[in-house]
Amino acid sequence: MSYKKYLRLNHSSFKHLTESLDIIEKESNENFSSKHTGELLIIEILNLFHSTFEANKHSFLTEIFFKNQKALRLTYDHQEYIFNQIDEIIRDRAPVNRTRQIQIVNLYRNIVSDLYDPYLSIIVACLKLKEATFNNFVETNLSTTEFQKFEYAKSRLQGTKMFAGYHSLIRNAVSHTGTHSISYDTQGVTFKKIKRSSNPEVTAVLQLTNEELLSNLRSMIDFITAVNASINIFGLDAKEFILENREIGESFISEFATTELCQAWREDANKQYLKIWSNASLSESAKHDYFAEQFTKGCVDRELKAKKLSFRKKDKIVLIEVPSKRVDMNNKGEVIYRIIELIKYCLVAEPLFHFQYESYVSFETEEMMADTLQVQIEGKYLKDHALLKSNMYNLLDEGQFFKNKILLNLSIDFKGLQEIESRSLTSKKLTKQKGRN
Known part of the structure; x- marks a missing residue:
């Protein structure tokens, strides 16, 4: 069944949305690790979007949905580069060597710093709006780290699969590669959390095989792809509502019109x-x-x-x-x-x-x-x-x-x-x- 099944607001206009939805589905499936995984994530994210929309339609659209879209556009060049690098790794069926391990580890860091953080922001903003603690999107996006956003969202979305693959320990270890935080062997990579002091000590260790490391990386790409797909699906679904409401429509034009x-x-x-x-x-x-x-x-x-x-x-x-x-x-x-x-x-x-x-x-x-x-x-x-x-x-x-x-x-x-x-x-x-x- 096509992505038409995800439409909830715009049942009268399936036909003229079919082509756009088919493009979204095709492009998304090219990036998902599996079609099933992608569908589960899209359902969960769209459920969050719709529940937030019902809680406050105007604020969700003008203060979160539009503002997040604008922020994400700043990441598109980085996203294209990262996705191309991952495609290259997946296509390369040669045994993983040290150079490839380093490439995967650095891609992981780039995903977290360049993409994962702003993509978490729309999830956190939705949860804050539903809890009546949302002030504005800039604050939500820039006032906390990606780990704080992750902790906040995970504590409120019990049992979620959205954040599979994210490990703050990897992020921190990769940021300090010259301080004994990472070690490589032929089978995988070991990441260490080091407490800095006059007597430094290792306080946590995460060992991942080469396959597990690549799987974690792909899980984060699944999340980013699902957010992109969900934004596009919801945008098409809410199109008539946006254009029929003058203030919301003008906000859309102000943010996105070309x-x-x-x-x-x-x-x-x-x-x-x-x-x-x-x-x-x-x-x-x-x-x-x-x-x-x-x-x-x-x-x-x-x-x-x-x-x-x-x-x-x-x-x-x-x-x-x-x-x-x-x-x-x-x-x-x-x-x-x-x-x-x-x-x-x-x-x-x-x-x-x-x-x-x-x-x-x-x-x-x-x-x-x-x-x-x-x-x-x-x-x-x-x-x-x-x-x-x-x-x-x-x-x-x-x-x-x-x-x-x-x-x-x-x-x-x-x-x-x-x-x-x-x-x-x-x-x-x-x-x-x-x-x-």
Whole structure:
């Protein structure tokens, strides 16, 4: 039976998921030590995912599932290298010699340090969320060692087979190969835990045959492969739920959307919008009213308050009037933040009106004795942002900004922003992108 049997949320769409599920199954079985082992692990991991999802759907998806995926992407190059090395060992049927033993031991260390640790994080995060002790994924991923994660998860998953093959003693011994921690013979490898002091002593010993060592290594690969498969299966299963929930969908887009994906979404939307714009039975006024209503909904969804939408057809400009907001004009940070807010109105309008308009202006309602801000941005720059070819700081560089209808000279310290980003574990890439088409 195919991986369709693992779907629980999306029973109506088996057909269009079949091809994707078949690819997941094929790639997974290439890495599992056995198909049976893989299926048992997938069942256990998916059970954990679903129980956590039911406990708190929003937090599981936005704070664990999406964040973990982003962290795991950082391991993919390491994973490909390690898996290729293991494939080479498995294909080589020659007797295991000292060089091969050393290679297997070092691969074990690489698996634990490069892969096992971040893959344990999603298991631990799920358990913490169910126990109401979860704070955020960065903390779960980086605040403890892989051994502490292993101990935490194992204590709560009684009888689990997930963590077969993991031995902290091997990890520690391999990290100190020059201090009597490892010894080799033709039949296998001996790992020792050494208590460091003025009178050091061996406090634990683990002896593994060559076959047992390779088996432990493959068991950890089974776990990593099963987590990958389970993430992909659950992601497909929850696809409709994610897209039907605006806040969760926007979180997904923020974390994972690519230019290609955004382009596909835009093309789909264009097909629907063009049906309205090209409908000869509708008056121009009716068409504009329809899209004005869509614009209002988009603003409400994003908690943006708009007052009036008007159009300068001859100049192909959309005019967006918004309530004024008191800003300290001497505080550059406040001014920039307010301008970014005004840009967001233009970003909502551009996908709806680009069929007939080329430029977008958002401006604050004029008030007596109060300064107001205005923004004008060309549609082509807003489109680049929508397709992830640029970011907000590009728009700050490309737009025109006014105070009381007088051009405002706005300079951004991009170098300073880059330094801030380089120190952050969670920020998205915001600094100005160079060399865009």
